[in-house]
Amino acid sequence: MSKNLVIVESPAKAKTIEKFLGNDYTVKSCFGHIRDLAKGDEAIDVKNNFLPHYEVSEDKKAIVAELKKLSKEAEVVWLASDEDREGEAISWHLSEVLNLTESKTRRIVFHEITKPAILKAIENPRGIDKNLVDAQQARRVLDRLVGFELSPVLWKKVKANLSAGRVQSVAVRLIVDREREINVFNYSSAFRVIARFNVSGKQMEAELAKRFETEAEALAFLEKCKGATFTIKNLEVKPSEKSPAPPFTTSTLQQEASRKMGYGVSITMSIAQKLYENGFITYMRTDSVNLSELAIGSAQKYITDNFGSKYSRPMRYTTKNDSAQEAHEAIRPTYFENVEVEGTPQEKKLYDLIYKRAIASQMAKAQIEKTIATVSISGLPDQLIATGEVLKFDGFLKVYLESTDDDSEDENSKMLPPLNVGENLQLIHINATERYSRPAPRYTEASLVKKLEELGIGRPSTYAPTISTIQKRGYVVKEDREGKDRKFVTLTLEKNEIGREVKTEKFASEKSKLFPSDIGMIVTDFLTKHFDKIMDFGFTASVEEEFDKIARGQLGWNKMIEKFYGPFHANVINTSETAERQNAERSLGADPESGKTVYVKVGRYGPFAQIGENSDDEKEKPRYASLRAGQLTETITLEEAIDLFRLPRVVGNFETKDIKAAIGRFGPYLVHDSKFISIPKTDDVFAITIERAIELIEGKRISDANKLIKTFAEDEELKILNGRWGPYIALGKENYRLSKTQKVDELTYEKVLEIIKAEGRPAAKTAAKKTSAKKVPAKKTAAKKTAAKKVKK
DNA sequence: CAGTGAGCGAGCTTCCGCTTGACTT
Numbered sequence: 001m002s003k004n005l006v007i008v009e010s011p012a013k014a015k016t017i018e019k020f021l022g023n024d025y026t027v028k029s030c031f032g033h034i035r036d037l038a039k040g041d042e043a044i045d046v047k048n049n050f051l052p053h054y055e056v057s058e059d060k061k062a063i064v065a066e067l068k069k070l071s072k073e074a075e076v077v078w079l080a081s082d083e084d085r086e087g088e089a090i091s092w093h094l095s096e097v098l099n100l101t102e103s104k105t106r107r108i109v110f111h112e113i114t115k116p117a118i119l120k121a122i123e124n125p126r127g128i129d130k131n132l133v134d135a136q137q138a139r140r141v142l143d144r145l146v147g148f149e150l151s152p153v154l155w156k157k158v159k160a161n162l163s164a165g166r167v168q169s170v171a172v173r174l175i176v177d178r179e180r181e182i183n184v185f186n187y188s189s190a191f192r193v194i195a196r197f198n199v200s201g202k203q204m205e206a207e208l209a210k211r212f213e214t215e216a217e218a219l220a221f222l223e224k225c226k227g228a229t230f231t232i233k234n235l236e237v238k239p240s241e242k243s244p245a246p247p248f249t250t251s252t253l254q255q256e257a258s259r260k261m262g263y264g265v266s267i268t269m270s271i272a273q274k275l276y277e278n279g280f281i282t283y284m285r286t287d288s289v290n291l292s293e294l295a296i297g298s299a300q301k302y303i304t305d306n307f308g309s310k311y312s313r314p315m316r317y318t319t320k321n322d323s324a325q326e327a328h329e330a331i332r333p334t335y336f337e338n339v340e341v342e343g344t345p346q347e348k349k350l351y352d353l354i355y356k357r358a359i360a361s362q363m364a365k366a367q368i369e370k371t372i373a374t375v376s377i378s379g380l381p382d383q384l385i386a387t388g389e390v391l392k393f394d395g396f397l398k399v400y401l402e403s404t405d406d407d408s409e410d411e412n413s414k415m416l417p418p419l420n421v422g423e424n425l426q427l428i429h430i431n432a433t434e435r436y437s438r439p440a441p442r443y444t445e446a447s448l449v450k451k452l453e454e455l456g457i458g459r460p461s462t463y464a465p466t467i468s469t470i471q472k473r474g475y476v477v478k479e480d481r482e483g484k485d486r487k488f489v490t491l492t493l494e495k496n497e498i499g500r501e502v503k504t505e506k507f508a509s510e511k512s513k514l515f516p517s518d519i520g521m522i523v524t525d526f527l528t529k530h531f532d533k534i535m536d537f538g539f540t541a542s543v544e545e546e547f548d549k550i551a552r553g554q555l556g557w558n559k560m561i562e563k564f565y566g567p568f569h570a571n572v573i574n575t576s577e578t579a580e581r582q583n584a585e586r587s588l589g590a591d592p593e594s595g596k597t598v599y600v601k602v603g604r605y606g607p608f609a610q611i612g613e614n615s616d617d618e619k620e621k622p623r624y625a626s627l628r629a630g631q632l633t634e635t636i637t638l639e640e641a642i643d644l645f646r647l648p649r650v651v652g653n654f655e656t657k658d659i660k661a662a663i664g665r666f667g668p669y670l671v672h673d674s675k676f677i678s679i680p681k682t683d684d685v686f687a688i689t690i691e692r693a694i695e696l697i698e699g700k701r702i703s704d705a706n707k708l709i710k711t712f713a714e715d716e717e718l719k720i721l722n723g724r725w726g727p728y729i730a731l732g733k734e735n736y737r738l739s740k741t742q743k744v745d746e747l748t749y750e751k752v753l754e755i756i757k758a759e760g761r762p763a764a765k766t767a768a769k770k771t772s773a774k775k776v777p778a779k780k781t782a783a784k785k786t787a788a789k790k791v792k793k
Numbered sequence: 794c795a796g797t798g799a800g801c802g803a804g805c806t807t808c809c810g811c812t813t814g815a816c817t818t
Contacts, residue, residue, distance in 0.1 A: 009812060032812025059813090086811055140809075147808025155806070165808045273813085285811090461810055603798050610798080624798050648796075664795035676795065 002026045005074035007067065007094060009081050012277050013113060017080075020115040021122075026074070028067060033086070034060045035093045037144055046565070049558045050141055056097060064097060071098045076106060079128070080121070083109035084325035085551070089136035092128050102127070112292040112329045113282065135550040138557035142166070142543060145565060146534060149572045150527070157575075158522055158582050159604075163473055166540060167458045167466055169527055172475045173535055174451055175443055176516045176524040183635055185439035189488070191218035191432045195375070195384050197230065197425040202417035206375050206384035211435070215489055218432040222493045224380055230425040233383065234374040241367055244360040244396035246289040246317035247330035250460035251453045253284070253354065258446030259403045261349060262512070264478070265445045266464040271350045272331070279334055280341045281354055285460040286328035287453075289317040291358070295332055299362040302336040307398060313364040323456035323544060332358040360400035367393035371416050375425065388416030405447055429494040436486070442513040445478065457540045475520030481630065483509025518607045518633050522582050530575045533568075588638040596622075598641050600633040607633050609641040628663060652690030659693045661685050672697055714749045729755065 004025045008014050011029040018027040035054040037043040045051040056064050071077045077100055079091035091107055094100070106125035110117040143166055150164035193208035212218040248256070250269075257268040272284035291299075296314050303312040319326060333355045341351050369392050375384040391397070443451070449463045458466055470476045483506035492499045516524070528535045543564075549555040585601040588609075596612040605626070612622035625644035627636065648662035651670070659672045661679065668679035670693055677700045679685055683692065709727055710720035719730045727744050729736040729752055736755060738744075 011813075029812080031814095033810070034812095036810090037808095082811085090811070136810090143809045145808085149807095151807035161806050163807045167809065277813090459810060461812080466809085601798095605798065608798065622798090626797090660796095662796075667795095669795065671795085 003075045004078060005067075005070050005076070006078040006080050009087065009090060010283070012279070013283070016113050016279070017118055020118045025078075026070065028070065029063075030067060030081070030090065030094060031060065031063060033057070033090055033093065034064055034097060037140065041148060044141055044144060046569075050561050050565070052137060052141055054093070067094070068098055071100060075104070077104055078122070078125070079105060079107045080109070082327035083111065084327040085132055085136045085139065085547070087327060088129050088132040089140075092130070092133040095128060111288070111290065111327065112294075114292050114294045116294070117292065129551075131553045132551045134557040135547040138550055138560055139543075139547055141557075141561055142564065145561070145568070149569065150531065150534070153530075153572060153576050153579075154523060154526070157579055158526060159519065161473075162519070162523060163469070164523070164527060166534065166543075167452075167462065168470050168473075168475075169524070169535060170455070170457055170537060170539070171448060171452060171466055172470050172516065172520050173524050173528065173537075174448065175470075175476050175514050176521050178440060178442060179516050179521075182439045182442065187436050189434045189436045191215065191489075191491070192435045193218065193221065193384075193430060193432045195230070195430040196428040197375075198428055199417040199419065199423075199425060203428070204386055204388075204414075204417055206373070206386035208382060208384055210382070212432065215434070215491070218491055219498065221380075221382070222430060222432060222491055222498050225377060225430055225493055226496050226498075228380065229378040230384070230427055231376050231378070232373055232419050232421055232423045232425065233376040235419060235421055236372045236374075238370045238372070239367065239392075240370050241365045242395075242397070243365050244315075244363055244400065245357065245402045247291060247332050247358045247361045248354060249287050249289060249330060250285050250463060251287070251449050253331055254449050254463065255405075255446040256353060256357070256403065257350060258444055259405065260353065263346075263350075264512070265449055265467055267346075268350065269464045271344075271346050272354075274343065274347055275341070275351055275354070278341070278343070280338065280343075280351055282330070282332050282334060283328045284331055286326075286331060287319065287321065287324040287460050288326040288328055289319055289330045290326060291316070291330055291332060291361075295329070295336070295358075296362060298336045299359055303359065303363055307363075311364050311395065311398065313362065313395075315362055317361065321453065321456070323453075323541070330358070356400040357402075360396040363396035363399070364393070366391065366395040366397045371419075373416060373419055386416060388414055390415055405441070405450075429492055432491040434488040434490070436488070436507065442510060442515065444513060448514060455537050455540065456544060457537075470520075473519075474517055475523060476514050476516055478512055478514055479510075479630075480512065481508070481510040481515075483507055515630075516632075518584055518602050518627075521632070521634060522584050522602060526579070526582050530579060531568075531571065584633045586633055588636070588641050591642060598638055600627065600636055600641060602633060607631070609636070609644050611642075611645065646686060649686070651688060651693045654690070654694050654697065659690065659697070661688055661693070670696060675700075709744055710747065712749045712752070718749075718752065720744060720747060720752075 002024050004021075006014075006017065006021070006025055006027040007030050008017060008027065009030060009032055011031065014027045014029040018025070021027065035056050038053045038055045043053050045053065077098070079094055081087040081090040081094075087109075095105055105128075107128050108121040108125050110121040147163065147165040150169075151162065154162040154164055190211035190213050192211050195206050195208075197204050197206065208221075212221060245252075253272065254265045254268050257263040258265070263271075269284065272281065275281045276284050296316070300312050300314050317330070331354055333351070336355075336359060339355065341348065343351070369390045371388045371390070373386040373388070375386065377384070441447075445467050448467065449458075452458045452463065452466075471478060485504050486507045487502055487504055490501045490503060492501070524535075533539060546555060546560050550557050550560060583601045583603070584607075585599060588598045588600060590596065591598050591611050594611065599610045600607065601610070602608075607627040609625050609627065610622045612620065614622060623645060625641075625647075627633065627644065631640065648660045648671075651659040651661050653659070654672060657673045659670055661668065661670055663669070663685060667681075668683075668685040670677045670679060670688075672693075675697075677696050679688065679696065683696075707722050708719060709722055712718045715731075717731055720727055721730050727738055729738060738755070742755075
């Protein structure tokens with residue numbers, strides 16, 4: 001048995017480090033925290049100075065037993081968990097659980113997994129920093145107290161199974177606040193004027209510096225431009241430069257993968273996890289932009305060898321974020337020589353992104369020459385401005401261009417044709433187009449992570465789980481919304497005549513955006529009203545300051561918790577006793593048909609509308625109807641609510657049974673003889689005729705009849721069915737895929753069993769994964785081609 | 794899978810952070 005036992009957090013890390021150290025060292029992983037607060041409400045002894053009761057987690061018992069055995073046999077145990085608050089606590093828990101004596105234990109830390117860093121760490125051991133451990137205990141205890149005292153208040157006042165916490169509740173609040181901003185947003189429009197000229201065979205555009213608030217003003221301007229002369233009055237050439245972005249942290253990786261590939265944050269993390277486990281990239285949960293000296297050196301070598309030394313610009317980035325703990329390196333390829341790696345298409349794509357971002361961060365700035373041309377208009381004081389950009393030196397743009405969140409109207413700078421001061425331009429046309437202002441955009445998963453990181457809320461390891469939690473609780477939904485039509489006016493001056501056109505555009509269409517639900521809004525309002533301190537965006541930052549004081553030994557952790565818990569707990573008790581039950585009830589007005597009041601509120605099965613009062617009288621019973629997806633009790637109008645009661649509606653009678661039309665969870669449907677038939681998007685549920693309904697029913701009968709291809713005498717659960725993607729095997733409720741080359745006639749019972757066995761899991765899942773991979777928009781990842789031609793501002 | 798909208802009443806839910814598999818929800 002080896003003399004030294006080294007314990008790190010991650011097994012992949014253990015494997016790497018073992019190679020750096022000699023035979024005298026055994027390197028094991030503890031897989032993160034080995035102990036946590038006990039499950040129930042008794043985990044913290046509030047009356048006894050908040051004494052925490054820790055338990056070894058069920059899934060860690062085996063590894064703890066192994067570590068116990070190995071540590072007994074070893075002469076020295078090296079605790080090499082991460083150098084941050086959580087890492088220090090992991091080392092402390094290890095020393096407690098493994099009964100390590102001080103003389104036998106060494107605490108070591110390193111920020112990068114390179115041989116020199118590890119060897120240097122071994123030479124500089126220290127003891128466990130108990131102050132830092134206490135800061136972690138304060139963090140842990142505070143989160144438990146907040147979460148486990150607030151959640152039950154919600155069960156009592158809103159709905160069962162809900163949850164609240166320091167991180168998740170603020171995340172939901174951000175989304176609720178943003179939604180309301182959008183709801184009350186005042187759309188205003190103004191006329192944007194763009195002139196197009198012909199300059200010795202080439203075209204160029206110039207924009208008026210100001211916009212006109214009204215159509216009349218825009219029209220008056222165009223009138224004055226009739227017959228005017230357009231002259232280049234001034235040319236200004238300004239050199240400028242563009243710097244590469246720092247290498248990825250967890251948050252920036254999630255943002256770019258979302259913008260460039262359309263991945264949700266948890267997809268990105270699981271792909272990155274695979275790349276890490278395969279040794280292709282460094283650790284993917286990090287808040288640091290730091291690169292090891294070794295990495296900087298090898299990037300420099302790669303860039304010089306492949307692009308030339310003028311492309312190399314070794315750069316050490318520093319983190320701006322206060323809350324960063326920087327226990328790891330930035331996310332980078334382990335070897336810059338690996339331009340590509342083996343793996344799934346998704347893994348290859350994400351690797352490519354990480355690779356390019358890291359290498360670009362070590363490359364020279366791009367040199368850009370910006371030209372601003374001012375165009376005067378005879379007889380008018382106004383001027384038009386044309387801007388152009390020429391890329392003088394591409395630098396890092398050779399490999400990578402960061403994208404931005406705001407999809408603002410494309411102001412892609414173009415090259416200008418050669419121009420001279422005093423030159424008269426030949427006008428093609430001038431457009432004055434009505435443009436609308438836009439509210440702040442709704443959050444995507446990734447832009448929410450960005451916001452949370454800015455506020456110092458949450459950690460790299462929790463961003464993705466937090467986003468899942470708030471969706472799982474039903475506070476937030478991620479979905480697409482179809483845009484609405486809006487009219488806008490375009491005035492055009494061409495050949496000295498002014499034309500007017502009214503066009504239609506879609507606006508407010510959304511793709512994979514986060515929307516609050518009624519419950520999300522109710523819970524946010526309730527918590528903000530009664531627990532404003534915890535819902536404050538600065539709450540985490542202020543407790544972090546206290547944790548830092550604890551870490552510096554200036555404040556006892558129990559003292560800090562006591563100060564917080566006193567008023568908090570009193571507030572919990574008070575709210576629990578006095579606050580009313582929340583159901584977001586709202587009266588919308590009178591139903592024009594019956595004169596009864598129309599309400600909306602949230603019940604056990606979700607939000608619904610109600611006509612008439614609750615009453616004991618059988619005849620006076622109110623009518624109910626569920627709200628549809630996307631409708632909120634907060635914003636639904638009386639008309640929309642009344643509309644809900646038009647369904648289900650009897651379309652007519654067919655084969656002695658009624659056909660009813662309604663809208664369910666999966667959209668509009670018909671029901672006839674207790675069979676359900678979806679109504680296609682091209683039909684209107686409210687207007688569908690009996691003839692059309694019968695046609696759909698008969699169509700469904702035919703496709704159902706064609707569905708069954710083959711049955712087996714041996715097992716009546718087993719069938720060959722015809723589905724959307726061709727024939728497949730159905731066994732009970734499980735489906736299995738058939739290969740394309742498989743001829744259905746040749747399928748015997750034995751053959752089918754063989755296929756099922758080989759598959760090992762239902763075909764439906766695999767198929768779903770495949771399509772989702774395909775759905776990802778094929779946006780340009782390679783900045784290579786585009787970057788050489790233009791630079792996006 | 795899809796309609797419901799109640800209150801005689803059991804026992805459950807829940808936090809944030811650190812790590813990966815096991816596993817078909």
